[in-house]
Amino acid sequence: MALQPLLFSGATKASNLKVLFLMNMTIMEGPDRVLTNPAIFGDPSLASYERGGGYKGLRRVLSGLSPSDVIAEIKESGLRGRGGSGFPTALKWEKVANHRVPVRYVVANGSEGEPGSHKDHYLISRSPHQILEGMIIACFAVSAKSGHLFVKESFPEGINILRKAREEALAAGLLGNNILGSGFSVDIEIFVGPAAYIAGEETALLEALEGRVPRPRPKPPFYPTEMGLYNKPTVVNNVETYAHVSRILAEGTVKFRERGTPKSPGTMIFSVSGSVRRPVVVELPLGFSLERLLYDYAGGPLPGETFQCFFTGGPSFGILPAREIDTPLEYDALRAKGTGLGSAGIIVLGSKDSILATTAAFSEFYEKGSCGQCPPCRLGTESLHQTLEGLMNGQNSEDGIERLLKVTKMIKGRGNCGLITASAFMVESLLEHFTPLLREELASRGTEVSRRIPTWHYDHFVDPVPGTAGSPSHS
Numbered sequence: 001m002a003l004q005p006l007l008f009s010g011a012t013k014a015s016n017l018k019v020l021f022l023m024n025m026t027i028m029e030g031p032d033r034v035l036t037n038p039a040i041f042g043d044p045s046l047a048s049y050e051r052g053g054g055y056k057g058l059r060r061v062l063s064g065l066s067p068s069d070v071i072a073e074i075k076e077s078g079l080r081g082r083g084g085s086g087f088p089t090a091l092k093w094e095k096v097a098n099h100r101v102p103v104r105y106v107v108a109n110g111s112e113g114e115p116g117s118h119k120d121h122y123l124i125s126r127s128p129h130q131i132l133e134g135m136i137i138a139c140f141a142v143s144a145k146s147g148h149l150f151v152k153e154s155f156p157e158g159i160n161i162l163r164k165a166r167e168e169a170l171a172a173g174l175l176g177n178n179i180l181g182s183g184f185s186v187d188i189e190i191f192v193g194p195a196a197y198i199a200g201e202e203t204a205l206l207e208a209l210e211g212r213v214p215r216p217r218p219k220p221p222f223y224p225t226e227m228g229l230y231n232k233p234t235v236v237n238n239v240e241t242y243a244h245v246s247r248i249l250a251e252g253t254v255k256f257r258e259r260g261t262p263k264s265p266g267t268m269i270f271s272v273s274g275s276v277r278r279p280v281v282v283e284l285p286l287g288f289s290l291e292r293l294l295y296d297y298a299g300g301p302l303p304g305e306t307f308q309c310f311f312t313g314g315p316s317f318g319i320l321p322a323r324e325i326d327t328p329l330e331y332d333a334l335r336a337k338g339t340g341l342g343s344a345g346i347i348v349l350g351s352k353d354s355i356l357a358t359t360a361a362f363s364e365f366y367e368k369g370s371c372g373q374c375p376p377c378r379l380g381t382e383s384l385h386q387t388l389e390g391l392m393n394g395q396n397s398e399d400g401i402e403r404l405l406k407v408t409k410m411i412k413g414r415g416n417c418g419l420i421t422a423s424a425f426m427v428e429s430l431l432e433h434f435t436p437l438l439r440e441e442l443a444s445r446g447t448e449v450s451r452r453i454p455t456w457h458y459d460h461f462v463d464p465v466p467g468t469a470g471s472p473s474h475s
């Protein structure tokens, strides 16, 4: 494992300043490599992608399938969106395809703002054509006027790779006018947008695409499938979702469903960061054991420690205590345990991490990430953060816990987007599972308590060395 301390700004009880560590994410090869199959993954060039069978799905679609055939296949595959909520992809497509308004759009969300999620940047940098192919297929399925792929300005490597891939696809007749002589024409814009966390929320992202500040739109009643880009029906999917589309159309739904569970079929790219021996990205079937992921791929807890708890879907989906380590990694099983899969960015807390300091750090992330347009969110995220910081500094412990409970109840569901609810849910989840521990930590005020928080920022991806990091380390 290579942990690289980059910035140091203190982390002692006295100073309360923060340390930012960056780590390297080791790439591991799981047993089921679909998106990360080396034949189509690694070298981002069109030549390499096509050599491994890339654009086979699009060729099949354009050589005789109808838009409704394509949607039927996506429906049969059971594909659920990989951007956070696991919403069935075909339902969105169907709504847009059947809309009475003829001008429609397809948008790809490559923002990847959730702490702990590193899969989308990995996918963009290693296999941009897989995403473009899925987007072109989506454009065909819903008869879209154009496609738009949102990528953050803070990811220059990804921007260059995507722009180059688009140029290659245009030159090869896979994009643009009369694609592969089929009569179907569509282009994809590579849109460089703001790096702000909130820009990843789908309606904020649409605002950014229209040239405005990324602020989420009120909903319901109108979701992007009704009124999306320029108020036209729009499909918004995560970039990994589109990559799965290209595989499903190339290899068929039966093959897709061979992996995963009946309700959460297929694979997903997992990222594990925090207090593990080896932070990793690895593609695994949905339903894979969290325990095996953490021990076999991420190398287990740090030396001399045990696991304390996990943010299985980043902070937005709350906390899973370590005793639940046998929970399968899929949407419904995690939801049943009061957490979620999100975009599969798992942040691990070891026994020496402070759950209070970590929650306080995430609440600061939400406070800073709030776009501020809904007063309950602006005030609520600030209040949660300040109260948690106050508890850390030994102020008003019982009052503080009461205030946290009150604020979370008051703000949940009261904004234009999910950020407000995520911030409340995380704190509720802390109180649900860790109130006794919290009281213990608060009672020890005045003595030296750990303020360590796990690290989830990454510096770069490390390719596996054949025969070493490419396969599981423990059995």
Ligand SMILES: Cc1cc2nc3c(=O)[nH]c(=O)nc-3n(C[C@H](O)[C@H](O)[C@H](O)COP(=O)(O)O)c2cc1C
Pocket: 080, 081, 082, 083, 084, 085, 086, 087, 089, 109, 110, 111, 112, 113, 114, 197, 198, 199, 200, 201, 202, 203, 236, 237, 238, 239, 241, 417, 418, 419
């Ligand atoms: C505050 C917030 C931030 C989000 N950030 C992202 C993001 O970075 N990437 C992403 O794909 N979805 C993000 N989402 C979810 C999107 O709004 C949307 O549900 C998703 O892009 C749909 O794609 P899917 O159906 O393929 O999962 C975010 C949602 C919220 C509330």
Ligand code: SF4
Pocket: 198, 215, 216, 369, 370, 371, 372, 373, 374, 375, 377, 378, 414, 415, 416, 417, 418, 419, 420
């Ligand atoms: S809930 Fe918060 S982040 Fe979402 S739109 Fe309202 S103020 Fe902005």
